[in-house]
Amino acid sequence: MFEDVFNVWLPDFSFLFLSILVEGAPFILLGTLISGFIDVYLPASAMDRLLPRNRTSAVLVSGLLGIIFPVCECAVVPVIRRLVKKGLPPACALTYMLAAPIVNPVTALSTASAFKEMPAEMAGSRLLFGYLIAVMVGLILLRIPVSAVLKPKIVSELDRLQASRAKKREHHTHDHEHPHDHEHPHDHEHEHSHEHEHEHEKSNRLIMALRAAMRDFVDVGIYFVIGITIVAVVNTPPPFDNAIPLRDIINRTSDSVWGAPSALMGLAFLLSLCSTSDAFIAASLIDFEPGALLAFLVFGPMMDVKLLFLYSTVLTKKFILYLAVGLFFVIGAISIVAGPLLAPDKPIPRLER
């Protein structure tokens, strides 16, 4: 038994672990580099100008930002974490976070090319439902206090930011004339009484941006490791005999109306695939109807094992739980209703070589 663990289980686990790591880490790095540069180069006030003032319209627009800023789910978390700290309303940030991995051109193209027999139906319905669900979550978040959604540390940073901006506004309204721009070029998580952009040299700002990027990379990387460890454990055959492979268990549900989408959402959760390429896996699940595959394609980029840990760098555990359960039921219900409409007389979509 122990010999098996060292000679078989550990090498298989390590192989799986490293394969997911080398696939996902570059995308996390991309996200954290963007986040580092946002930290240093994007003024906090820019967020106010980026989106419509009307909160509902802002959420609706946030769901489409992935078209302009296409990022996968690994990269989006560090980006929205930084954007929230820059003053982007959490409802907009989370709408973007949930929608961007689905509502973007790369995902649309990969979905269309994976489902050659029904490209428009599968890609279109995936993008549409991904957008609608993300916007729905955003609109609900508009009515929930920020403290119930964001981690206390981020809430206190936001409070400090708001206080500092209020103070600045007051200072500019009532005080003396200003010979230069006092806006600080980057947002620090602690109080600064000395905001002098002109004192920073360009090289210093680059160092600060890359330090922030690395800090975020380590922060997110740690949670990513926990996530992929679980994914690798689930996908490695256990060291005892007679274990049933996960795919066999999943395939047994293919004829069940509720069971099929539930099982595929469970599979998407455990496999933690990248949204840019998960359509090819979905297309290989040829025992399943398009509705269940749609559930797989919409749920996976919004909630999976690795995301659970990445989300916990921004969101409270309670909110993540509510979000996971809510997404599971809403996406499951949509897939059951939309499935038959999607391809009433068409054969099950198949993988194209």
Next chain:
Amino acid sequence: MKATINQIIFSLATIAWGVVPVYFYATGLVGNYLAPNFHLISLAGGLAMIVLGLFNLLNARRKVGCGHDHDHEHDQSPVAAIFLMILPVALCSGFTKHEYSTKALTWKGLYKQGPARSSLFSRRREPFTRATIEKSTPKSKDGNYLLTITELYWSAGDKEIMKAYDRLPAELEGRLIDEDPKLNPGGNRKRLYRLFMTCCAADAQVLGLALEFDGPLPDLEDKTWVKVSGEVAYEHHDGQDFAYLKVAKVETTTAPPPNSQFQRRP
């Protein structure tokens, strides 16, 4: 001082993560871990991690910002960085054999047959005949069609496609492994397999095909890369159709280059 130490540890963690994909790419092992379209992304990511880590390492002591170091903002614990970033990568790099064990291959479907995929063979729903194969498939010097395991694996179950492939002289490339004793009552079979990967090894599907020998079984180690030629045949058992090859010749070969290892054509 504490901020500088944290900075150094984080830099080392970032470099450690960068070294792995760069090493895999440089040694060609990347083909075992990732599908070809991820190879360059992984290399670029690895190099960027090394550059980012080195840059921050070289500037670890430098004070930037408003005259003081900003790294005290919300640093992750350096202990966490060591135990959750550096150590897992180091241990997994030590333990990995860069491929699945036979047990994992079995778990991933080595001895199973999936349903037929008719759409793989005809995009326009045209009839699939021997002439279709003739038009689209190159031949070896010996006149065998250079097929792939994926083609034969996914042909089983579709009567029209099976008819076109049946008794076709074919050459296949893959890795040789012992047949499941339950599928080998006569003791005259081996199995040829390849991995079909979409993104990374985690999602790889193992596609296996039985090889039937007239004479003695080849005395080759498990997972040896081979070229086999013979005649395509089908059998029906347990309510399913299975493709297999009646082998005429088997010879060892080298592993294909990383960017084609999991592609359909050798």
